[in-house]
Amino acid sequence: MNLVETILVFAVIxxxxxxxxxxxxxxxxxxGVARYRPGQPWEYPAMWWSANPDGVGARYSHAxxxxxxxxxxxxxxxxxxxxxx
Amino acid sequence: xxxxxxxxxSTAVDEEPGYGAAxxxxxxxxxxxxxxxxxxxxxxxxxQLARLDEALTLASRETGLDFSVYLGDLGEDTRVTAEGLLAxxxxxxxxxxxxxxxxxxxxxxxxxxxxxxxxxxxxxxLAVASMVASFKEGDLIGGLVNALRMLSDQAxxxxx
Numbered sequence: 626m627n628l629v630e631t632i633l634v635f636a637v638i639x640x641x642x643x644x645x646x647x648x649x650x651x652x653x654x655x656x657g658v659a660r661y662r663p664g665q666p667w668e669y670p671a672m673w674w675s676a677n678p679d680g681v682g683a684r685y686s687h688a689x690x691x692x693x694x695x696x697x698x699x700x701x702x703x704x705x706x707x708x709x710x
Numbered sequence: 711x712x713x714x715x716x717x718x719x720s721t722a723v724d725e726e727p728g729y730g731a732a733x734x735x736x737x738x739x740x741x742x743x744x745x746x747x748x749x750x751x752x753x754x755x756x757x758q759l760a761r762l763d764e765a766l767t768l769a770s771r772e773t774g775l776d777f778s779v780y781l782g783d784l785g786e787d788t789r790v791t792a793e794g795l796l797a798x799x800x801x802x803x804x805x806x807x808x809x810x811x812x813x814x815x816x817x818x819x820x821x822x823x824x825x826x827x828x829x830x831x832x833x834x835x836l837a838v839a840s841m842v843a844s845f846k847e848g849d850l851i852g853g854l855v856n857a858l859r860m861l862s863d864q865a866x867x868x869x870x
Contacts, residue, residue, distance in 0.1 A: 661753050662848045667813035669752050671782025673795070676770035677763060703793055704826030705819040706834035710842040 663710065758851040765855040774868035775825050776805040777861065779854055784811040784818065792818035806865075808857060810841070812850065817841055819857075825865075833864030 626634075661667075716736050727733055731741035752759075762779065769777045776799060784791040792809040799805040803824040810817050819834040837857040844853025 660848065661812060661850055663812075663815070663846055667783070667811070669782075671780070672752060673778060673780045673782070674762060674766060675776065675778040675799075676766040680767035681770045702823040702826075703796060704821040704829070704831050704834065705792075706831055706838045707789065707819070708817045708835075708838035708842050709815050710817070710845045 754851060761855055762851055765858040769858045769862035772867060773828065773862050773865040774804070775822075775828065775865055776801055777858060778805065778807050779858070780807060780809040781850070782811065783813055784809055784816055788814065788816045788818050789820075792820045796820045796822060806861060808837075808841075808854065808861075810845075810850070810854070812845075815845075817845075819861075828865045828868075829861060830864070833861065836864070837861050 727739050728741070730743070731739055734740050754762075766777050766779060769775075778795075778799065780792070780795055788809070788811060792807055795809060796802050796805055796807045799807070801822075803822040805822045806825050806829060807820045808817075809820065817838050819838060821829050821831075821834065837860045840860055841853040841857045844850075844856060
C-alpha cells in the first residue's frame with residue numbers, strides 16, 4: 626500500500642462518511658412548515674373546522690331546528706370548560 | 711387618421727416611466743413587479759389536517775353533535791367570543807365548539823343548550839386538561855384530536 630492508497634483509505638473515505646452524515650442532518654432544515662412552539666406568537670389567520678357533512682350523514686336532532694343560545698331571562702345556557710397553558 | 715390606427719401619446723414617450731417599466735410601441739406601459747410569495751396559511755401539514763378532519767367527522771357521526779374546532783384569536787373576553795362562535799353555527803343547541811387561541815394560550819369549550827346535557831362540564835374539563843398537556847409540548851393537532859375523542863366518548867351515542 627503506497628502513500629496515495631493510504632491517504633485514500635484512511636483519510637478521504639472517513640471524511641466522505643462524515644460529510645454524508647453532515648449533509649443528512651441538514652437535509653430537512655427549512656423544508657416543510659414551521660412547527661408551533663408554546664409561547665411564540667400566533668400569526669396565522671383564524672381557522673374554524675367543522676365535520677365533513679358527507680362523512681357525518683343524516684342525524685337525529687334533539688332540538689329539531691335552531692334554538693336560541695341565550696335563555697329567556699338573558700342568562701347564558703351554554704355549558705363547557707376553559708383552561709390555559 | 712385611418713380606422714384602427716394607434717395614437718401614441720406624445721407625453722408618455724418622452725419621460726422615463728420608472729424602474730422596471732417600459733413603454734411599449736402601442737403606448738401602453740409594461741411594468742415589472744417584484745414577486746411577493748404569500749405567507750404560510752397554517753403551520754400544519756396535510757397529514758395533520760387529515761387527522762383532525764377524521765377526528766371531527768368521527769366525533770360528530772358517533773355522537774350526533776356538531777363538533778367544530780376554532781383556532782385563532784379569541785379577543786378580550788375569550789368566553790364571550792367562543793359563545794358567539796357557537797351562536798353563529800347552524801344548530802347552536804346541538805353544537806360543541808372547541809376554541810383554542812395559541813396566542814393567548816387559552817382554551818374554551820362551549821356546549822350548546824342541548825349538547826350540555828349529553829356532554830357534562832366535567833367531561834369538557836377533562837378534555838381541557840388533556841389539551842393543556844399536549845399544548846404545553848407544542849402538539850396542537852395531537853391535543854385537539856385527543857380532546858375530540860374524549861368528548862365523543864363522554865357524549866356517547868344519541869338516544870332516540
